[in-house]
Amino acid sequence: MSQNRENPSSGHLPPPNTSTETIDALGKLSEALEVVEDARGSLYRFHRLTGRADLALGEAVDMFKEAGYDDIARKLQDTMVGRNVLEGRWTFQVMEEYDDGYYKDFKTLEEEIRQQLVEGRRHLFEAQMKEDRRTHGQRHHEASPTEEPL
Numbered sequence: 817m818s819q820n821r822e823n824p825s826s827g828h829l830p831p832p833n834t835s836t837e838t839i840d841a842l843g844k845l846s847e848a849l850e851v852v853e854d855a856r857g858s859l860y861r862f863h864r865l866t867g868r869a870d871l872a873l874g875e876a877v878d879m880f881k882e883a884g885y886d887d888i889a890r891k892l893q894d895t896m897v898g899r900n901v902l903e904g905r906w907t908f909q910v911m912e913e914y915d916d917g918y919y920k921d922f923k924t925l926e927e928e929i930r931q932q933l934v935e936g937r938r939h940l941f942e943a944q945m946k947e948d949r950r951t952h953g954q955r956h957h958e959a960s961p962t963e964e965p966l
């Protein structure tokens with residue numbers, strides 16, 4: 817369904833009588849959630865890098881054995897290969913705890929608050945910023961795409 821590209825989509829317009837203060841507060845909440853998403857990505861990166869390091873360490877152990885350094889290989893194997901990164905946890909367990917606790921609760925609360933205040937609409941602060949910053953009527957400054965995303 818096509819729409820006037822000079823007007824924001826209805827999903828990016830606040831419901832009637834929504835205050836600027838509400839939009840600003842939701843914008844700050846959205847900003848905080850984006851930082852949490854970024855932190856979560858860093859946690860996944862930490863997970864992947866730690867796993868790669870452990871696999872490379874296993875290869876180093878094998879190489880030390882082949883080079884005749886059995887004591888060094890044994891020390892690395894017994895001390896570091898497969899070691900927990902936190903007490904009782906490998907990185908996948910850290911990620912699961914983060915995802916199932918802090919992350920899930922933050923996402924749930926953010927969505928509940930949007931539902932309560934603005935009928936669940938997302939990025940109203942950013943949509944308003946776009947309207948304020950874009951050059952109306954200029955190509956590549958349209959308010960919305962030709963077709964609404966699914």
